[in-house]
Structure formats: C-alpha cells, structure tokens
Amino acid sequence: MKKRSLALIVIFIVIAGLFSGCSQIDAAKVKLGLKNQDFEYIKEGRVKKVVIQNSRDRGYKFVVTNPVAISELYDILSDAKPVDSKTSLDSDYIFRLEEDSDKVHEFNYVVGLDKKDGGNLYSKDKYYIVTNRIDNDILNNFTDLRTPKDFNKLYYTFIKKCIDRYREDTKNNDKSIGININDDVDVAKYIFSYDLEDFRKSLPSNVKLLKDSNDSCDVKETVITTGYKAAGYADEYKYNGIEYDSIYKSIVTFYDNNTKDTKKYYMTARYKNGWNITISDKKSSDF
Structure with a gap:
C-alpha cells in the first residue's frame, strides 16, 4: 500500500513539473514575441461558433462549432506572432469568432502569405503573422473546396x-x-x-x-x-x-x-x- 502511495506521489510530482515547465515555456515565448495572449477568450471556452467566409465569394462560407476544432484554432492563433503592420494585399477570408454574449471578434486573413510581407491575419488594430497551419488544419479540413485541376x-x-x-x-x-x-x-x-x-x-x-x-x-x-x-x-x-x-x-x-x-x-x-x-x-x- 505504501509503495502504491509513493508511486502516485511521484507521478503527481512529474505531472505537476511538466505543467509548470509548459507554463514557463509559454511565458518565455510571450516575452520573445513568439506567442501572444490575445486569444485567451477562446481557451476560456467563450467562443462557441466560428464563421469563416470567403472575401471574394460572399455566398461561400462555413461554420465551425466543434470544440476540438475551435481549440485547434486557439493553438494556431496563440502562436501567431504580433507585428506592427499588415499586408497590403486584400484578404481571402473573414474569420468571425462569436461569443455567447453576442460579442464578435472579426479578422481578415490572407492565405499563404510569406512572413516578410507583414501580418496576414488582422483586425482594425491588431496584426499577426500566422503560419500555414491555418490553411492545412482548419480551411482544408472544413471546406468542401476542391480546386479544379491546375x-x-x-x-x-x-x-x-x-x-x-x-x-x-x-x-x-x-x-x-x-x-x-x-x-x-x-x-x-x-x-x-x-x-x-x-x-x-x-x-x-x-x-x-x-x-x-x-x-x-x-x-x-x-x-x-x-x-x-x-x-x-x-x-x-x-x-x-x-x-x-x-x-x-x-x-x-x-x-x-x-x-x-x-x-x-x-x-x-x-x-x-x-x-x-x-x-x-x-x-x-x-x-
């Protein structure tokens, strides 16, 4: 019985250490500008629906309500790098992150933009560089978009x-x-x-x-x-x-x-x- 209790304590200490380490790593990323805390409202579960609309074809949009998918979106957005300017290119998609309180966070997104061109995800006063994970993990998985060959x-x-x-x-x-x-x-x-x-x-x-x-x-x-x-x-x-x-x-x-x-x-x-x-x-x- 004592051995079992000791093993549980060791496991608890290891898990606690891992969580502590993750927190320290995240804090370091924030200080280095590699991570942001602007999307914590998603992590807190306040966003129940994400509407993604094509900017050129207003009739083409889809809705994400799956909590796992919304959590994946948080992982991507929290890793986005804040920058001082946005791209001069027109947006390809509009992301609307809707809270239960009828509060909406709206962002424009440019697909596949190179980092040197400025923020490819932006609102009225916030600009971020987002990796193409948002294309591969979100857009490709939740659209029925099948581009004609070549x-x-x-x-x-x-x-x-x-x-x-x-x-x-x-x-x-x-x-x-x-x-x-x-x-x-x-x-x-x-x-x-x-x-x-x-x-x-x-x-x-x-x-x-x-x-x-x-x-x-x-x-x-x-x-x-x-x-x-x-x-x-x-x-x-x-x-x-x-x-x-x-x-x-x-x-x-x-x-x-x-x-x-x-x-x-x-x-x-x-x-x-x-x-x-x-x-x-x-x-x-x-x-």
Missing part, C-alpha cells in the same frame, strides 16, 4: 494568351489593357491574393489588374468562367470521340473604350494526359 496554371495563362491573341488580331499593341476578373463569380473562391500578386508582377507595364471593374484603361478584358470540372467530380467528358477527365471553359471579352469595339474569345482546356488548349473567336457547340 486552376492557377490555366486561369492566368489563359488571360495572358488571350491578350496576345487580341493584340495580334487588332494590332493594338500600344493600348493599355485592364484585366477585370472581379465579375468572374464562379471561380472567385479559388482566387487568392498571393497568386494574384504573382500574376500582377508577371504582367508587362501596359497591362494591369483592375482593382475595380470600372477603373480606367484603353481596353478592358473581362473574364467569365462558364464551366469547369474538377478531376474526380464527375464522369469523364467526351468531345469529338475522346474522353477527357477535366475541362475548363471561359469567355473573354475585350472592350475598347475609345472605339467602342468589342472582341470576344472562347477558351477551352481539356485534360487527358496533358492539357489540350484552344482559343477561338468563333463560338462552338461547347458554349
């Missing part, structure tokens, strides 16, 4: 290829072109600010992404996705006797603000052991 590769390549085709057809090499993707609602949830920034940097000086659909430019290029199928979503797609397992379709319209001329292109990509891409100014049966 979306970034196709989407931005299509836009540039269409500009080349338009300049070749119209000989308008000197006119500035403004790219409008703000109205492309079907793929808005697949577009992220960091990818947009990379695309923006790759554009020549007389081509720009329009912040607003009505921003000034000589020629406006409007991109509207009319159909896509992510790999694994449905049965294979047959065209001209060939079965393709992925397809992406888009209509791109160029409008010259000076001459009022309009030029339209129909872009299709079909995947079967590689992409078969076509750009045509003639509307096919696909559309």
Whole structure:
C-alpha cells in the first residue's frame, strides 16, 4: 500500500513539473514575441461558433462549432506572432469568432502569405503573422473546396494568351489593357491574393489588374468562367470521340473604350494526359 502511495506521489510530482515547465515555456515565448495572449477568450471556452467566409465569394462560407476544432484554432492563433503592420494585399477570408454574449471578434486573413510581407491575419488594430497551419488544419479540413485541376496554371495563362491573341488580331499593341476578373463569380473562391500578386508582377507595364471593374484603361478584358470540372467530380467528358477527365471553359471579352469595339474569345482546356488548349473567336457547340 505504501509503495502504491509513493508511486502516485511521484507521478503527481512529474505531472505537476511538466505543467509548470509548459507554463514557463509559454511565458518565455510571450516575452520573445513568439506567442501572444490575445486569444485567451477562446481557451476560456467563450467562443462557441466560428464563421469563416470567403472575401471574394460572399455566398461561400462555413461554420465551425466543434470544440476540438475551435481549440485547434486557439493553438494556431496563440502562436501567431504580433507585428506592427499588415499586408497590403486584400484578404481571402473573414474569420468571425462569436461569443455567447453576442460579442464578435472579426479578422481578415490572407492565405499563404510569406512572413516578410507583414501580418496576414488582422483586425482594425491588431496584426499577426500566422503560419500555414491555418490553411492545412482548419480551411482544408472544413471546406468542401476542391480546386479544379491546375486552376492557377490555366486561369492566368489563359488571360495572358488571350491578350496576345487580341493584340495580334487588332494590332493594338500600344493600348493599355485592364484585366477585370472581379465579375468572374464562379471561380472567385479559388482566387487568392498571393497568386494574384504573382500574376500582377508577371504582367508587362501596359497591362494591369483592375482593382475595380470600372477603373480606367484603353481596353478592358473581362473574364467569365462558364464551366469547369474538377478531376474526380464527375464522369469523364467526351468531345469529338475522346474522353477527357477535366475541362475548363471561359469567355473573354475585350472592350475598347475609345472605339467602342468589342472582341470576344472562347477558351477551352481539356485534360487527358496533358492539357489540350484552344482559343477561338468563333463560338462552338461547347458554349
């Protein structure tokens, strides 16, 4: 009996020491700026619901109420590093942390941002650098978002290829072109600010992404996705006797603000052991 009591005491001391050590480590992290105490209200159990909404597609949102998931979010946010400034990029998601008292803590979040670019999670007066754990552990686990195959590769390549085709057809090499993707609602949830920034940097000086659909430019290029199928979503797609397992379709319209001329292109990509891409100014049966 004495041996058993002694063993229990030893176990208790070891556990107490471990908890004490964790507390000391956490305190040291706070002092070093590696950990923050701004999200303790989550740890205290006051947040019962987290609403995560896509910033570009307001109809796309999901709700997290699972206590384990909310606890995981606390672990991630408490490890976020407070910084003095936020990124200049537009947010990809809005996080709303709702307390029982109807108090809401709202943060903007930019997916996959590099640390040198400033805080990628921010409210009106607080900025944090959050690791991509929030993408891998939270967003990927709780969304049904399945990005169409090679979306970034196709989407931005299509836009540039269409500009080349338009300049070749119209000989308008000197006119500035403004790219409008703000109205492309079907793929808005697949577009992220960091990818947009990379695309923006790759554009020549007389081509720009329009912040607003009505921003000034000589020629406006409007991109509207009319159909896509992510790999694994449905049965294979047959065209001209060939079965393709992925397809992406888009209509791109160029409008010259000076001459009022309009030029339209129909872009299709079909995947079967590689992409078969076509750009045509003639509307096919696909559309």
